[in-house]
């Protein structure tokens with residue numbers, strides 16, 4: 166049930182649940198969300214560079230309610246780059262994401278990996294990101310509407326945000342819809358299993374990258390990840406499927422081979438695009 170919600174605007178998906186979608190969904194082009202509670206808003210992820218998060222932050226400000234919390238679904242720069250746009254919000258993150266935020270930003274690697282944003286990375290380097298203020302180390306209700314659920318698969322420290330009353334969940338990069346998942350720090354087998362839980366959480370799923378979807382899109386991603394596991398590092402062994410029309414199809418090499426360099430930590434960039442074969 167892929168939905169055609171407008172992009173680069175605060176779109177109300179359900180009562181008091183907004184999405185800010187970026188078209189495409191390739192590397193560095195992620196989505197964000199906003200959930201309204203009585204005390205103010207919870208922001209889910211913050212995108213990467215100023216041209217992305219500045220209009221988002223202005224739109225959230227225009228809601229004219231306090232910006233209470235940011236929940237970071239994981240530590241990748243295209244989700245945490247805009248934390249400084251919300252200076253008074255608590256920053257909720259997994260211990261793994263918190264550790265990433267405390268490290269030096271590998272700007273040169275970002276420039277290499279996401280060259281389309283090369284010029285904006287200097288601004289990001291100067292600005293920096295905010296540290297976590299609250300650690301998510303177990304399932305918790307942050308507000309009457311917002312639950313956070315620790316997970317893993319895309320990274321070791323994923324967090325899913327669930328708004329049960331609206332039947333909407335934000336699984337971050339555990340879901341890529343219409344775009345090949347980036348799994349350099351992931352575990353495709355564990356990730357596919359985790360998606361079994363995601364489909365049970367809510368009917369409407371806001372992915373980290375790509376358009377809003379539901380169970381069908383999650384099942385396609387799950388099938389793809391399992392095909393990658395079965396391919397045992399050989400991209401040519403991945404059978405035809407809906408993934409053939411996804412963006413960034415050069416990624417299977419990264420997916421297939423990732424389990425052998427899962428331990429590479431933040432400096433995965435060096436190995437992010439291994440040559441096939």
Ligand SMILES: [Zn+2]
Pocket residue numbers: 239241319338347373
């Ligand atoms: Zn990610």
